[in-house]
Amino acid sequence: MSDILAEAERLCAQAGVRLTPLRRRVLDLVARAGGPVKAYDLLSQIDRSRTNAKPPTVYRALDFLMEAGLVHKVEALNAYVACPQAGHGHAAVLYVCERCASVSEVLGARPGQENKPKGFKVKRSVVEHYGVCAKCAQNAAS
Numbered sequence: 001m002s003d004i005l006a007e008a009e010r011l012c013a014q015a016g017v018r019l020t021p022l023r024r025r026v027l028d029l030v031a032r033a034g035g036p037v038k039a040y041d042l043l044s045q046i047d048r049s050r051t052n053a054k055p056p057t058v059y060r061a062l063d064f065l066m067e068a069g070l071v072h073k074v075e076a077l078n079a080y081v082a083c084p085q086a087g088h089g090h091a092a093v094l095y096v097c098e099r100c101a102s103v104s105e106v107l108g109a110r111p112g113q114e115n116k117p118k119g120f121k122v123k124r125s126v127v128e129h130y131g132v133c134a135k136c137a138q139n140a141a142s
């Protein structure tokens, strides 16, 4: 069992929610992708005859995983990435490379906590930065 799945089991048990086989499978696929992956691609990888996973089921599983802080949605790419540190507080700062579409997450930032409207409870935040990653910048220079 990979670290991310073990960590997911732990976090879900802690939160009193269930990591169903489908949620687990979706998380595993996102983690294995090693980069942003679209819901459609996830769906095609899931054995539908066995799990009876219809598109809404996969979207619900993704919603659950986002709520749990296990995956983040990259709005610009309409794709999902696994969080390198699950359950870090649901605020993600993502750096998206416009050339290779790689996504890096920076941990420790707390976007949306400053200057928020009084009494507003932030459920999840994602800040996306666009540019060129070091690898692509190097490739362009050489």
Ligand SMILES: [Zn+2]
Pocket: 069, 072, 083, 084, 085, 086, 088, 091, 092, 105
């Ligand atoms: Zn994260």
Ligand SMILES: [Zn+2]
Pocket: 097, 098, 099, 100, 101, 102, 132, 133, 134, 135, 136, 137
């Ligand atoms: Zn790049």
